[in-house]
Amino acid sequence: MHTLEGQRILLRPLQASDADALVQAASDGELWNLPFTVVPSHSTVDRYLHQALSGRDAGTVLPFVIVLKATGEVIGSTRFWKVDPVNRKLEIGSTWIATRWQKTFVNTEAKYLMLRHAFEVLNCVRVQFTTDETNPKSRAAILRLGAQQEGIVRHERIMPDGRKRNSVRFSIIDDEWPQVRLGLEAKLSLDNA
Numbered sequence: 001m002h003t004l005e006g007q008r009i010l011l012r013p014l015q016a017s018d019a020d021a022l023v024q025a026a027s028d029g030e031l032w033n034l035p036f037t038v039v040p041s042h043s044t045v046d047r048y049l050h051q052a053l054s055g056r057d058a059g060t061v062l063p064f065v066i067v068l069k070a071t072g073e074v075i076g077s078t079r080f081w082k083v084d085p086v087n088r089k090l091e092i093g094s095t096w097i098a099t100r101w102q103k104t105f106v107n108t109e110a111k112y113l114m115l116r117h118a119f120e121v122l123n124c125v126r127v128q129f130t131t132d133e134t135n136p137k138s139r140a141a142i143l144r145l146g147a148q149q150e151g152i153v154r155h156e157r158i159m160p161d162g163r164k165r166n167s168v169r170f171s172i173i174d175d176e177w178p179q180v181r182l183g184l185e186a187k188l189s190l191d192n193a
Helices: 016-027 045-058 105-120 136-145 177-192
Strands: 009-013 061-068 074-084 089-097 126-132 148-158 164-173
Touching: 009 105, 016 045, 016 061, 016 074, 045 061, 074 105, 089 105, 105 126, 105 136, 105 177, 126 136, 126 148, 136 164, 136 177, 164 177
Parallel strands: 089 126
Antiparallel strands: 009 061, 061 074, 074 089, 126 164, 148 164
């Protein structure tokens, strides 16, 4: 997997050596305390990296760090996962961004780069997103991308605190990608103005 490059960010393949940078980024807002996602802390970063890199080795996960081009600073992480080349589908998820970079261009540009790669390079017919039912900010952000909500998957996973999570599933399909792409490019051009 190679680096995906945008105007202001890079999505660089995750490496084991990114541990300290990930924890530093997550410390902006102490994101590891969020109840609806898994973000690495000092005590969990090794397990976080092991899971991501094992999935990459198995061919089912393509994890990235989000890097500001201007400074080289790691400000978050995201990944392709549930990669299914036979059915030409995957999920974009496990995305988290340092608090000071939330509600900026970062998420839009990251998702644009990933969706463009999924549909135009990997030739996907479906890209899905899943978020916790209790996370309205994430749900709204996914809808802003142009995804369609499909439904709620009950008790879809067990969270680290033992809570049974209901997840909201969204998707973009290949027929929708040209219109979604135009919408994201318009958002990014406004962000760059």
